[in-house]
Amino acid sequence: MKNIRNFCVIAHIDHGKSTLSDRLLEETKTISQRDMKDQALDDMDLERERGITIKSHAIQMYYHHSDGEVYTYNLIDTPGHVDFSYEVSRSIAACEGALLLVDASQGIQAQTISNLYLAIGHDLEIIPVLNKIDMPSAMVDEVSDQIIDLIGCDQEDIILASGKTGEGVADILAAIVDRIPPPDGDTDAPLQALIFDSVYNSFRGVIAYFRIMNGTMAKGDKIRFVNTGGEYEADEIGVLQLSQIPKEELSAGNVGYIITGIKESKEVKVGDTITLRDRPCSESIHGFEDVKPMVFAGIYPIDNDDFEDLRDSLEKLQLNDASIVFEPETSVALGFGFRCGFLGMLHLEIIQERLSREFDQEVITTVPNVSYVAHTKKKETIQIHTPADMPDPMLLDSIEEPYIRAQIITMPEYIGQIMNLCMDKRGTMINQNYLTTERVELTFELPLAEIVFDFYDKLKSISRGYASFDYYPIDYRKSDLVKLDIKLNGESVDALSSLVHRSKAESFGRQICKRLKELLPRQQFMIAIQAAIGAKIIARETISALRKDVTAKCYGGDITRKRKLLEKQKKGKKKMRQIGSVQVPQKAFLQVLKLNEG
Secondary structure, eight states: OTTEEEEEEEOOTTSSHHHHHHHHHHHTTSSOTTTOOTTTTOOSHHHHHHTOOOSOEEEEEEEEOTTSOEEEEEEEEOOOSGGGHHHHHHHHHTOSEEEEEEETTTOOOHHHHHHHHHHHHTTOEEEEEEEOTTSTTOOHHHHHHHHHHHHOOOGGGSEEOOTTTOTTHHHHHHHHHHHSOOOOOOTTSOOEEEEEEEEEETTTEEEEEEEEEESEEETTOEEEETTTOOEEEOOEEEEESSSEEEESEEETTOEEEEEOOOOOGGGOOTTOEEEESSSOOSSOOOOOOOOOOOEEEEEEESSGGGHHHHHHHHHHHHHHOTTOEEEEEEETTTEEEEEEEESSHHHHHHHHHHHHHHHOOOEEEOOOBOOEEEEETTSOEEEESSGGGOOOTTTEEEEEEEEEEEEEEEOGGGHHHHHHHHHHTTOEEEEEEESSSSOEEEEEEEEHHHHSSSHHHHHHHHTTTOOEEEEEEEEEEEOOEEEEEEEETTEEOGGGOEEEEHHHHHHHHHHHHHHHHHHSOOOSSOEEEEEEETTEEEEEEEEOOOOOOTTTTOOSSOHHHHHHHHHHHHHHHHHHHHHOOOOOOHHHHHHHHGGGGO
16 A cells, blocks of 8 residues: 555646646556547547546556656546536545646636645645746746745745646656655455546446545445445446556555446435445545535426436436536426536536537526525525525515625736726625735625626636636625516516616616517517516517508508508407417527626
8 A cells, every 4th residue: 555646636727737647647658659649538528629627537557666666646637617626625535645736827826726725624745836837938936936935835845847848747756656645544444435426337337436545345345335325236346547447356545446237326426435235334434525506507408308318317417527416397488497506607508518418418598596595574594596486575574695705816907907897796805915026816705696607707808817716605695686577578488587686687687678689589469578576667678560561452542441451450460469479489598598698
């Protein structure tokens, strides 16, 4: 066990984690030159297209040290975007050390600090690495000073490297042996293994990835999942390289996979503990906390017959991404679907894309919103996930919305614009702290609902990409929220309802009405599009009727002949409006929801 090292790579998005991981795989000859490709560990097309890591990836490497020993490295490459921080927390729970990667041209960013605190909280040994030193804009001395201020290390502890040229990679591999401690487990104790990830294979069922804390696991063992209580046989166990390598036995300190032939995805929970049926461990491992969804949206199949297929797809996706939560719900306009919880808007977008690509499920997503807490006059407390859950205003005493504390790190010249953006989003400034003369950290308290849609994009555009952003939830606070209904000819469309702050309700209602006027096809009768709060209409647009020229065949004669025909048409339109219903095409739903991104 003294020759095993478990470590992860943590950094802000786009600081070169995947590229550096490629160089580590090359240097240790884990991957041949012929099989090498950029972002070798990112196996999703989506990750390659967007150049981001969505999933954490585990891989085993063998390193020949100068002392003649061969060391086993278990590397877990993690995502850097704030929406995927749950993946990072799971990876950290399975490691003893972390490579803290900082881009020499961009310096320390908000997500770097956030992930670093996570790692320090788990007592991980931190190895600071300054990446991209080959770039012309690299500020090696300045960024080194930032790292020293942040973690209190010495100048010589920082490894200078370049994922592109491979410089410094040998130093990193040597430092892993020297600085990261070996795992401290007991191979003779009862088996205790933490499940930190799982995937679904249509031929072999659920494959769980685990890290053994104590004990030994062998092929054919009768095992039990502590929290779900399921008992199975270990059909195959092994280690993760670019492919799965079966082994007869794995002992404490190792990272590997197990196949038990489970076909039901809900029988495996990420964060569960594996133990032996006949010699169970006394307690489960406290791996990582339950995920807290930030954004809720309804996901509905375009055809209602696909409801069960969508459920299966979401369950399989949940195996691979434990941070998505969902429960069934119904909508008058869209039929049966699911209310899903996501960690942010990028997460929602990625899930939608994965449902389409991996499971061939085309879905409609409703207006995303956050969860609120309502207090009624009868002293009841109600959790509100959708506008339909909102109690009657007559019974409502107060409503609270979730607040977050946001850390924004930027250059001094953008402070004014960023403060304006946060104030516009009902934010309160808490603190302003100069990290260096060129970098300032701003702390704001903001309502979560205000940052859900376009905050991140606006922040990037006003700071020309230099501002970085991270947040964590703090509490619920009283707020003046109203339910905004969209009505077509007096009928409410529940899929377009939303909860908004009273001060913004009117402008938001106007925007939606205008957008619907552009998108809805014209009918033979007039359509009134209205935005309403309760019985009060706050915005209205009208789509005029398609008009057939009924007087075309009338030539000459008295005007009353034409008038008679027009009156007859008017009556027909009135009758049609009473019995006609307005169909909202699927495309219009999707377009209206994009309104918030513009």
